Amino acid sequence: MNRVYNFSAGPSMLPLPVLERAQKELVCYGDTGMSVMEMSHRSKMYEEIIAKAEADLRTLMRIPENYKVLFLQGGASMQFAQVPLNLLSGYKTGKADYINSGNFANLAIKEAKKYADVKEVASSKDIGYTQIPDWDEAEFRSDADYFYICGNNTIYGTRYTKLPETGSVPLVADLSSCILSQEYDITKFGIAFAGAQKNIGPAGVTIVIIRDDLLGHALDITPTMLDYKVMADKGSMYNTPPTYGIYMAGLTFDYLLQQGGVAEMEKRNVEKAKILYDYLDESALFHNPVRPCDRSLMNVTFVTGDADKDAAFVKAATAAGFVNLKGHRTVGGMRASIYNAMPIEGIEKLVAFMKQFEVENK
């Protein structure tokens, strides 16, 4: 069976060399006589695996020493609660500002309202999240405990190309669908977090990068497992971490370094996205509904404006080996998620297929 071009929004394609290396090592890792899955997380061999994963991620993202890197569980959805539980100055009294740029920002806001005095300082909900909301810094509260954004909106295909200036208020960013796809200046963030299942590895690992002055302030009601300081003090091993997922993440980090790091990924991603957007801008059948300056490099949405034609396209594309192009159930249409692991030829072939479909469906 040939590999398909998998445009899933996540879990999504992983680099083939990473999968092949994992396959080779699955039953027996090096000369250990066991699988990575069978290793005690406290063994020297596993400690080397997690230490290398962290070191490589630090190199890739140029993470300064005053930031901790945590390997946690629960995905971004767990962070929606964990962030307020750890950063608020008081239960129900601490303040948090949010920008509502899409479904996952909206869910984060809903969750934060359990714990915080939340202010939605900007929103693009009423225009279908087709752009990053314009914000007015005069709306930001200088006494907020943190300021929250979702860096790339997987469902709507938008991303921040500049970050809000929040002064001394820590900026918290959900980078689940854009981590390692472009360069970020980590010092702009108090916390940056990401689920692994788009650009990193299998679902079940959550990367949290946190500035060390933000540790140690968890509310009393916080479960121990959700206290960033506990995890930071224990090197993510308060209990057994998701050992195999972290190993897989490490293989991806190692591969990305070999490929030239994040700068090279960003260059390729800009090039890859341009091929699709250029075609969408000239197509008479398909179009991308996003404000051009906010277009995502990772998730490219498009519609024909006719639900039946959308469905026919998805069906034909699937049969041709371009799978998971159906848009999120909440918005319909199509979406091509083109994370780091999607090769440029996958996009070239998809565009060729779309052109052919357009000719046949005038």
Next chain:
Amino acid sequence: MNRVYNFSAGPSMLPLPVLERAQKELVCYGDTGMSVMEMSHRSKMYEEIIAKAEADLRTLMRIPENYKVLFLQGGASMQFAQVPLNLLSGYKTGKADYINSGNFANLAIKEAKKYADVKEVASSKDIGYTQIPDWDEAEFRSDADYFYICGNNTIYGTRYTKLPETGSVPLVADLSSCILSQEYDITKFGIAFAGAQKNIGPAGVTIVIIRDDLLGHALDITPTMLDYKVMADKGSMYNTPPTYGIYMAGLTFDYLLQQGGVAEMEKRNVEKAKILYDYLDESALFHNPVRPCDRSLMNVTFVTGDADKDAAFVKAATAAGFVNLKGHRTVGGMRASIYNAMPIEGIEKLVAFMKQFEVENK
């Protein structure tokens, strides 16, 4: 490299046929053209994987229809908070009874005290947890919201061979290190949970089996991700579950069914443990410190009584291919964890090695 006999307490040995199948399928699962790691959790192919995993676990454990099976994250340590957050009738006012039988029961008690009026109804802490505490049912509170035990104590090598009678108070059991090792009557439990990394699969999946009347009572402060009802209503897919870990668990369940199920595992485990305990009872060098009626089938602890000799034994055993026999750092000595995946010849060879060591170290 030959496979070692890995006596790790967890993560620990997995059945070789399970690892070999995972290796074969790693890059491409069936005719899907992708790895299981790359599958959307909402795809039909993945839905089949998780549905089969659940169905097979239900068969293996004879789980009645009025119990939900959840695939969660965070390990038993997350359950230490999740149980009180979901079962207490009020924050700080709800009552919970615990038996303190070891390190993990003790941690569960500590965590519950954040949220509950906790009563420790029995404890073996002051005798070094060398037995399951004797309990007096007159100490149990009939108005408790739940009653908590740890079914097998990994560090101390003890297990419950009968369960406390808690009447209408739901019994909650941490079965992390004994699930699928022996038969349990699920109807005795309100909740039974287990981290995967001993008898099931890689770390990062937590199985929660919960009676359906216990759903829907989470305290207001509960993160959405920790609300059992949310997860039950969404078939463990409120967000992206740890897809690959669940797939691996499913491979183990399938393998166990082929082997004859839990009854057959229990038979083999009784036989395996007997070989070790019989030798320990007759040895002049090694002995097992646990009250015989409470001996674990999964974790067999032993000591020489001389820390230097213990260290010499662990070193010699490691060199001979019997790895991870060092006892937990809190108790010292040795521990052989002999989960389902440890073959009987691993134990026979270990005992032969111990006998030889004994002869040479009189």
